Amino acid sequence: AQSVTQPDIHITVSEGASLELRCNYSYGATPYLFWYVQSPGQGLQLLLKYFSGDTLVQGIKGFEAEFKRSQSSFNLRKPSVHWSDAAEYFCAVRNNAGNMLTFGGGTRLMVKP
Amino acid sequence: DTEVTQTPKHLVMGMTNKKSLKCEQHMGHRAMYWYKQKAKKPPELMFVYSYEKLSINESVPSRFSPECPNSSLLNLHLHALQPEDSALYLCASSQLDRGTTDTQYFGPGTRLTVL
Numbered sequence: 001a002q003s004v005t006q007p008d009i010h011i012t013v014s015e016g017a018s019l020e021l022r023c024n025y026s027y028g029a030t031p032y033l034f035w036y037v038q039s040p041g042q043g044l045q046l047l048l049k050y051f052s053g054d055t056l057v058q059g060i061k062g063f064e065a066e067f068k069r070s071q072s073s074f075n076l077r078k079p080s081v082h083w084s085d086a087a088e089y090f091c092a093v094r095n096n097a098g099n100m101l102t103f104g105g106g107t108r109l110m111v112k113p
Numbered sequence: 114d115t116e117v118t119q120t121p122k123h124l125v126m127g128m129t130n131k132k133s134l135k136c137e138q139h140m141g142h143r144a145m146y147w148y149k150q151k152a153k154k155p156p157e158l159m160f161v162y163s164y165e166k167l168s169i170n171e172s173v174p175s176r177f178s179p180e181c182p183n184s185s186l187l188n189l190h191l192h193a194l195q196p197e198d199s200a201l202y203l204c205a206s207s208q209l210d211r212g213t214t215d216t217q218y219f220g221p222g223t224r225l226t227v228l
Contacts, residue, residue, distance in 0.1 A: 051214055090156075099161050101217055
């Protein structure tokens with residue numbers, strides 16, 4: 001069975017500081033990995049995804065993520081956080097059939113002025 | 114365009130009411146999904162339609178009844194709900210390319226309150 005762990009429930013960073021959100025997955029085959037962001041009361045917006053190839057993937061809003069198979073991780077990074085980045089971030093892994101997304105518990109990001 | 118639309122945005126209903134949530138996509142996607150999300154929790158899968166047929170039902174109570182009238186539309190019919198069913202209901206769609214680049218795109222959700 002696939003699973004995703006986001007170890008940090010809450011993270012607070014200062015505006016302009018760098019950010020790294022952790023994600024660890026468990027999946028028997030090649031993982032298909034995603035990061036979504038959710039503002040309060042809104043739907044989920046896709047930030048980026050990894051299927052194969054280059055292990056460093058670029059997404060929208062200046063985010064990137066690095067896939068590390070040896071560590072079963074897919075951490076999300078941003079070099080300089082903006083106040084508008086405050087939101088809930090979900091890491092997810094998808095099965096090979098393409099119809100099941102398993103989400104991590106989410107990390108709530110707060111940004112200090 | 115990766116837009117999934119959902120109506121209504123907000124819905125308040127009593128436990129004896131019957132209501133429906135609607136979801137629409139025009140991306141030619143062949144899979145559509147309903148998720149339920151409680152506060153401070155990740156989305157939980159409820160139903161999956163693949164090629165307009167129900168392919169996954171995650172043991173959802175029968176007071177929730179999904180319907181897929183065509184490849185672009187997905188409904189969720191609600192009847193005799195309980196207050197604990199209050200949540201954000203999210204619709205998603207994906208192209209359903211098996212084992213390749215399939216990606217789910219989400220709508221903005223319907224905030225449901227059951228009184």
